Amino acid sequence: MAKVITPRTVDYAEWYNDVVLRSGLAEYSAVRGCMIIKPLGYALWENMRAVLDQMFKETGHVNAYFPLFIPKSFLSREAQHVEGFAKECAVVTHHRLKLADDGSGVVVDPDAKLEEELIVRPTSETIIWHTYRDWIQSYRDLPLLINQWANVVRWELRTRPFLRTAEFLWQEGHTAHATRQEAIEEAERMLDVYARFAEEYMAMPVVRGIKTPSERFAGAEETYCIEALMQDGKALQAGTSHFLGQNFAKAFDVTFLDQNNQRQYVWATSWGVSTRLIGALVMTHSDDDGLVLPPRLAPVQVVIVTIPTVEEPQMSHARALAEQLQRAGLRVQVDTDPTKRAGFKFAEYELRGVPVRVAIGIRDIEAGTIEVARRDTKEKRSIPVSSAVEQIQQLLEEIQQNLLDRARRFVESNTHRVESFEEFERTIEECGGFVLAHWDGTAETEAHIKERTKATIRCIPLDSPSEPGRCIVTGKPSVRRVLFARAY
RNA sequence: CGGGGUGUAGCGCAGCCUGGUUAGCGCACCUGCUUUGGGAGCAGGGGGUCGUGUGUUCGAAUCACACCACCCCGACCA
Numbered sequence: 001m002a003k004v005i006t007p008r009t010v011d012y013a014e015w016y017n018d019v020v021l022r023s024g025l026a027e028y029s030a031v032r033g034c035m036i037i038k039p040l041g042y043a044l045w046e047n048m049r050a051v052l053d054q055m056f057k058e059t060g061h062v063n064a065y066f067p068l069f070i071p072k073s074f075l076s077r078e079a080q081h082v083e084g085f086a087k088e089c090a091v092v093t094h095h096r097l098k099l100a101d102d103g104s105g106v107v108v109d110p111d112a113k114l115e116e117e118l119i120v121r122p123t124s125e126t127i128i129w130h131t132y133r134d135w136i137q138s139y140r141d142l143p144l145l146i147n148q149w150a151n152v153v154r155w156e157l158r159t160r161p162f163l164r165t166a167e168f169l170w171q172e173g174h175t176a177h178a179t180r181q182e183a184i185e186e187a188e189r190m191l192d193v194y195a196r197f198a199e200e201y202m203a204m205p206v207v208r209g210i211k212t213p214s215e216r217f218a219g220a221e222e223t224y225c226i227e228a229l230m231q232d233g234k235a236l237q238a239g240t241s242h243f244l245g246q247n248f249a250k251a252f253d254v255t256f257l258d259q260n261n262q263r264q265y266v267w268a269t270s271w272g273v274s275t276r277l278i279g280a281l282v283m284t285h286s287d288d289d290g291l292v293l294p295p296r297l298a299p300v301q302v303v304i305v306t307i308p309t310v311e312e313p314q315m316s317h318a319r320a321l322a323e324q325l326q327r328a329g330l331r332v333q334v335d336t337d338p339t340k341r342a343g344f345k346f347a348e349y350e351l352r353g354v355p356v357r358v359a360i361g362i363r364d365i366e367a368g369t370i371e372v373a374r375r376d377t378k379e380k381r382s383i384p385v386s387s388a389v390e391q392i393q394q395l396l397e398e399i400q401q402n403l404l405d406r407a408r409r410f411v412e413s414n415t416h417r418v419e420s421f422e423e424f425e426r427t428i429e430e431c432g433g434f435v436l437a438h439w440d441g442t443a444e445t446e447a448h449i450k451e452r453t454k455a456t457i458r459c460i461p462l463d464s465p466s467e468p469g470r471c472i473v474t475g476k477p478s479v480r481r482v483l484f485a486r487a488y
Numbered sequence: 489c490g491g492g493g494u495g496u497a498g499c500g501c502a503g504c505c506u507g508g509u510u511a512g513c514g515c516a517c518c519u520g521c522u523u524u525g526g527g528a529g530c531a532g533g534g535g536g537u538c539g540u541g542u543g544u545u546c547g548a549a550u551c552a553c554a555c556c557a558c559c560c561c562g563a564c565c566a
Binding site: 157 | 523562564
């Protein structure tokens with residue numbers, strides 16, 4: 001038992017770290033708050049990226065790439081934006097090192113000070129809108145629908161692998177539109193893309209909603225979000241889409257001439273998801289034996305393990321089956337390594353979250369069967385090798401669906417409606433989860449609740465029906481319930 | 489940024505309080521044999537600036553001081 005994972009019931013945070021580190025998704029690096037994304041974690045990200053990229057292209061977007069560095073002066077052009085990010089910026093001040101006089105290594109060369117400091121981008125609105133000024137002259141240049149896959153740096157005080165790292169990988173869409181309405185539609189469209197991706201590929205149910213003013217992105221007029229519920233009852237913001245109004249157009253003077261030859265400021269959106277989604281995936285499906293990955297995103301969907309014996313016809317059987325599965329479009333790995341025992345491999349592939357494991361031993365070959373084990377329920381059964389491809393394909397779909405159903409049931413049974421502040425406090429403290437309650441719409445009440453319970457308004461759900469009620473704190477009238485939770 | 493913790497082999501740790509031969513254990517690694525359908529057994533072997541610096545001492549992993557790094561918990565944030 002070389003690799004033991006702390007059970008979730010003992011310490012959820014420790015369990016999370018164990019799963020991430022021991023499954024080989026990522027490890028800590030020599031740089032504080034920055035992680036090394038290992039091949040398994042990166043392959044997962046590549047799969048996510050491929051699907052999202054396709055979805056972005058289907059909705060009319062194209063990719064581009066903007067600089068990593070942003071002149072300091074750009075950041076301060078939009079007042080709220082700079083306020084939101086100033087406290088967590090990495091700053092480049094010099095461009096050269098030199099040998100230390102005492103021979104102790106290298107030091108920053110004071111003569112190589114930059115005239116204007118450069119900020120390592122925490123997000124790219126400013127440099128992109130500075131560029132859009134040149135790209136947009138006419139209504140014919142709009143809409144401008146651009147996405148960028150990049151890394152960004154936010155000097156967070158407290159970091160956790162995938163959930164919050166000082167450097168992270170993400171995509172950021174930045175679009176420009178001729179009308180307010182069109183920009184709002186874009187922001188909503190991309191939120192919908194994210195929600196569909198979360199549910200259809202990650203098998204992770206999400207609540208779509210809008211943020212309250214105090215939780216809005218720095219510089220946005222409206223922030224849309226998808227909120228997911230983790231197994232420990234805490235919420236995780238899984239993606240955001242912002243309607244930026246004309247804030248950045250005004251800050252960077254981006255205007256166009258409309259059909260009536262009138263000069264207008266451009267309307268903007270930005271939207272992003274990050275490697276945080278990998279953390280969300282872990283905390284939605286995984287268990288005390290390690291990762292559980294949804295088949296649609298799993299880097300390896302099927303692993304075929306041969307049970308070694310002296311004579312080894314298993315190998316050729318395994319390779320033949322792998323070939324058939326690959327031809328059917330599946331991602332397959334074959335493990336015929338005779339130096340590790342079967343039990344070790346079983347545990348190892350479970351730890352790494354492979355959805356379906358096939359075992360082939362001499363017994364199976366004699367019986368014309370294979371043993372198929374599914375990761376989500378740990379069930380095993382023998383099936384005839386003749387129908388292996390169809391059955392495995394079907395099983396993968398079943399697993400994908402089961403993960404979503406299971407996660408949905410979890411969210412449903414951990415979403416509570418409360419009518420009083422007392423009930424609210426008790427529910428948050430004892431059950432966690434999502435809490436739907438009436439709120440009077442003021443920042444004061446929101447802050448009060450946060451202070452008392454550490455719960456925040458995750459969003460005002462888009463699909464929430466209007467339902468007259470009274471604020472749980474002030475008793476003032478409210479027209480709909482909002483979604484509260486303690487959050488990551 | 490506040491609080492706590494930890495730095496000894498790739499990983500996990502013991503040793504430190506009470507200084508003293510060659511720094512030890514488990515896992516992993518290498519070799520051999522036996523095993524092999526749920527994390528194999530035996531035998532042998534390789535691997536160490538004891539986080540860094542300064543000090544105390546005949547002698548420091550061990551004592552003192554300073555520093556650094558990372559992790560965890562909070563406040564802030566994707």
